[in-house]
Amino acid sequence: MPSSHAIQVAGVTHWYGDHRALDNIGFSVEPGELFGLLGPNGGGKTTLFRILSTLLPLQQGSASILGYDLGSQPGEVRCRIGVTFQAPSIDPKLTVFENLKHQSHLYGILGRSMRERIDRLLDHLSLTDRRNDRVESLSGGLKRRVEIAKGLLHDPEVLLLDEPSTGLDPGARHDLWHYIRQLRSARGVTVLVTTHLMTEADECDRLGIIDRGHLVALDSPDRLRASVGGDCLTIQSSRPQELAVRIAETFGVTPRHVGDSLRIEQEQGHEFLRDLVAAFPDDVTSVSMGKPTLEDVFIDRTGHRLWGGEAE
Amino acid sequence: MNRVAAPQKVTQAGFPSQGGTPVRRLFWLPVVTLAQRELVRFARQRTRVIGALGQPMIFWILFGAGLGGSFQSPSWAPAEMTYQEFFLPGVAVMILMFTAIFSTISIIEDRREGFLQGVLVAPISRLSLVLGKLCGGTVLAVVQAVLFLVVGPALSSVGLAPSMTFPLTLASAVTTIGFLTLLAFTLTALGYVIAWPLDSTQGFHAVMSIFLMPMWLLSGAFFPVGESGWLSWVMRLNPLTYGVAGLRQTVYAGANLAGESGLPPMPLCLGVTFLFGLVCVGLAFWLTCRRTSTDAR
Numbered sequence: 001m002p003s004s005h006a007i008q009v010a011g012v013t014h015w016y017g018d019h020r021a022l023d024n025i026g027f028s029v030e031p032g033e034l035f036g037l038l039g040p041n042g043g044g045k046t047t048l049f050r051i052l053s054t055l056l057p058l059q060q061g062s063a064s065i066l067g068y069d070l071g072s073q074p075g076e077v078r079c080r081i082g083v084t085f086q087a088p089s090i091d092p093k094l095t096v097f098e099n100l101k102h103q104s105h106l107y108g109i110l111g112r113s114m115r116e117r118i119d120r121l122l123d124h125l126s127l128t129d130r131r132n133d134r135v136e137s138l139s140g141g142l143k144r145r146v147e148i149a150k151g152l153l154h155d156p157e158v159l160l161l162d163e164p165s166t167g168l169d170p171g172a173r174h175d176l177w178h179y180i181r182q183l184r185s186a187r188g189v190t191v192l193v194t195t196h197l198m199t200e201a202d203e204c205d206r207l208g209i210i211d212r213g214h215l216v217a218l219d220s221p222d223r224l225r226a227s228v229g230g231d232c233l234t235i236q237s238s239r240p241q242e243l244a245v246r247i248a249e250t251f252g253v254t255p256r257h258v259g260d261s262l263r264i265e266q267e268q269g270h271e272f273l274r275d276l277v278a279a280f281p282d283d284v285t286s287v288s289m290g291k292p293t294l295e296d297v298f299i300d301r302t303g304h305r306l307w308g309g310e311a312e
Numbered sequence: 313m314n315r316v317a318a319p320q321k322v323t324q325a326g327f328p329s330q331g332g333t334p335v336r337r338l339f340w341l342p343v344v345t346l347a348q349r350e351l352v353r354f355a356r357q358r359t360r361v362i363g364a365l366g367q368p369m370i371f372w373i374l375f376g377a378g379l380g381g382s383f384q385s386p387s388w389a390p391a392e393m394t395y396q397e398f399f400l401p402g403v404a405v406m407i408l409m410f411t412a413i414f415s416t417i418s419i420i421e422d423r424r425e426g427f428l429q430g431v432l433v434a435p436i437s438r439l440s441l442v443l444g445k446l447c448g449g450t451v452l453a454v455v456q457a458v459l460f461l462v463v464g465p466a467l468s469s470v471g472l473a474p475s476m477t478f479p480l481t482l483a484s485a486v487t488t489i490g491f492l493t494l495l496a497f498t499l500t501a502l503g504y505v506i507a508w509p510l511d512s513t514q515g516f517h518a519v520m521s522i523f524l525m526p527m528w529l530l531s532g533a534f535f536p537v538g539e540s541g542w543l544s545w546v547m548r549l550n551p552l553t554y555g556v557a558g559l560r561q562t563v564y565a566g567a568n569l570a571g572e573s574g575l576p577p578m579p580l581c582l583g584v585t586f587l588f589g590l591v592c593v594g595l596a597f598w599l600t601c602r603r604t605s606t607d608a609r
Contacts, residue, residue, distance in 0.1 A: 053433050078435035079335045089430035093353050105345035106434035108336030117334070150430065154335045 006031045006158055006190035007052065011061035014047055014213075021047040023213040024061070029192060029206075031157075034184055036204030037194040038294065044213040045194045046086065049162045052192065053083045065158055079107075082156030084147050086163040086194075092136035096127060096146055099135060100153060107154040121149045125179070141172030148179060159183070161193040165200065177203055198294045209298060216301040221294060228292035228300050231269025235262040235276070236285040243283045250279055258299055265292070265300075335435060342440040343447060346431070350415060350448025364411045365456050372396065372403040372464060373472050386536035388574030390567075394474045400464055401559045402533025405552070407460050408453045408496045409528055413520060415449035416503030420513050438600040442504065442593065449500035454492050461488070461563075484565035491562045494582075495555045498589030504596040531556045532575075554584035 007029040014022040022044045029035040037045045050056040051063060051070065058071045068076040090099045097118065104114040122128045125145045130138060135146060144164065151159060161180070165173040177200070183189050193204065201207055202221050209217040209224075217224055235255070237243045240262055244255045247262070251272070255262035266272040269289045277284055292300075299305060354360055376396030383395035422428040431441055467473040478484070506519050528534070530543070531552035538544040547553050558581030561569050569575045576584075 055429060055432060075337065075435050078433055079337070081433070083430070083433045085426060085429055087426040087429075089426040091349065091353070091427050092425065093356050094349065098349075098352065102345045102349055103430070103434075105341050106431065106436055107334065108338045108341060109334045110341060113334060 004031075005029065005064075005067075006033065007035070007063075007065050007192060009048075009052075009061070009063045012048070012051065012058065012063055013060040014044075014051065014056070015059060016047075021213050022051075025210070025213075025215050026061075027208050027215060027218055029190060031190050032184065032188045034180070034191045034193070034203070034205045036201050036207045037192070037210055038198075038201040038207050038298070039194075039196065039210035041196055043211050045210045046162060048210065049160060049192075049194050053081065053085075053160050053162075054078055079154075080157050082151035082154065082159045084151045084159070084161045084164055086166050088143060088147060090135050090143065090146050090150060093134065095132050095134050096122070096138070097131050099146060100149060103150045103153055109154060117153060118149075121152060125149050140167045141169070141175070144168060144172065144176060145179075148176070152183075155187075156189065158190045158192070161191065163194055163196070165195070165197070173200075201294050207294075209301060211298070211302045217297060224294065224297045225292045228265060228296050230265050230267040230292075231272075231289050232292050232296050233264045233266060233269055233273060233276070233287060233289050234258075235264070235287045236260070237262065237283050238285060239283060243280060246280065246283075247276070251275070256299070256303070258305060263296075263299065265296075337435050337437075339437055339440055342434070342436040343444045346441065346444025347448035347451065350418065350445065351451060353418065354415070354448075354452055360414055361456075364407060364414055364452075365460065368403045368406045368410065369460065369464070371406070372399060372460075373467070375399060376473065388569045390477055392477060396473050397476050397478075398536075399534070400461070400476070401563055402531075402556060403464070404457045404461055404492070405495065405531065405533050405556050405559060406528055407457045408492065409499050409524065411453035411456050412449050412496060412499040412503045413516075413524065415452055416445070416500060416507040417513055417516055419445065419504065419507040420510055420516060423511065439597055442596045442600055445504060446497055446500045446593070446596070449503070450493060450496045453496035453500065454489065457492050457496070458489060478564050478567075481565060484563060487562040487565055488559070491558050491582075491585075494585055494589065495559065498555070498585055498592060501589055501592035501596050505592050505599065508596065508599045527552050551584055551588040554581040554588075557581050558585060 005028040009028065010026045012022055012025045013020065025044075025048060037048065039045045047056065051058060052065065054070060054074045054077055063070045065077045066080055068080070070077055091102075094102070100118045100121070101114065104110065104118065109117065119128070122131055125148065127142065127145055127149065130142060135143060138146065144167075148164075151161075164180075165176055168176060180191060180193070181203075184191055193200070195201055204221065206220050207217070207224060208215050217227075219227070235243070240257065240260060244257065244262055247264070248254050253264055253266070255264045257263075264272070273287060273289055277287065295305070373396075376394075376399055380395040383398065385391060385393040385398065389398065419428070422431075464473060465476045468475045506523075507516060510516055510519075527550060530547050530550050532547060533552075533556045537547045537553060554576055557575040558578060560575060561578050561581065575581075
């Protein structure tokens, strides 16, 4: 069944016992696209990732990569995907080269062709001088690079990255995203990446936001932000409940409780801010205003923060 | 073999497109590479050598010296057989078992360290994965058991062991190594079946002390199989009994140890060990083929 989509997911539901980890997820990723799955940890994105990487069985719904069905043609899928897991998958007792050698062999690559590939990748990822070092002696950033190299050895057409920047400092994270962008522009690789970081989500062409097993939003970061509209005001108050009621009475807008603060989306934020502070000078401890971020999109769609904090 | 064509893209400064895609789904290359990894890992963890070879060696010397006086050689054995000599093949089997167990515990480590999930998403047959693990474990086990069978009797020159009555011939050496290999493969497969569903090494230790150690103790390795009573029946139903008996017969090549009240005949030993191994490999393959939530850990 040929498909023009690089990745297609339809009606995927997954249960762990009685717990529904994914509920009727559907989306598609175009060839060459950099697609992000954003959501809190435990929201279901890693489950989806494991289904796509052929580790978990498809319980309900259908999914295919490059037209190959994940349920019935896992072998075809495995030949074409490069996978980088959140947890490291390189053997710490082996050297960088040995790790890549075994990986090559698993994909049927050997001999001179293998050595050339490994050398070129190491060169490209600036790992050449660590070639014969044991992986356990490398820093977190270098280990990640070895993981990436491992996923790229067989020229995959689709790259799946699960929280690739876990444990990386900002510098290494920046480098990593630089590689990912380079890869895509140079090789036209389709990339699916999961993340819980807004800054990373912003790098993607399109985003799917997953919360509690539901796909709550699906669009480009810009359009998602635009969908929230206007400005976002975050108000801190010592008596948020009372203040919310009085704001609703005075201005006819109902603030949203997010954690201890109140949130209001307004077209003309600066005017509203002025009126608000003038009306309740004693109740407003502080107020901040900004253009909507992806976090605002998340709150708008789910009613709660990415990190805990239930809204009412 | 299955070649897969990848789209060719022009590279500028970016990652090199490495020209044609290379993925071939082979069967034996992954087996060899995974087995080789086992050996390299083993060599880099010296403590495993001490655990697998040192402990049985000490067992052999201490139990041999301590229990020697109260040992009555079984009817099938030559009258002058000492306990240490009787115990020698038993300890060799213990080494096979320990080594097999240690190398299959590495499945749990591989799962925890994440290496396993990388293998599971590679386009290899699940049987390649199983055989890779088993071959690696088998080689390690056989090398150590052979080392013991050579070093142990040699200790008689320093007084730590009595001299042995069995002659060392080329034929007995070859058949012994052959049988050790079969038995090691079987035990490694058994270890695999136990280790695969577990997610902690603690769990494995529990299984080891309530299942594997008794299995070894009741295999005729530590004391001879009795003529009657419930214990003799347990021992006769224990597949490892046939492994130990088979090994005794290859060590004493030529001597007729089987018979009326002797050890089970060699063809039976071979058959039981082979069948037991086949069942374990089958189970290991079946377990590995399942795509379950545990694999994703």
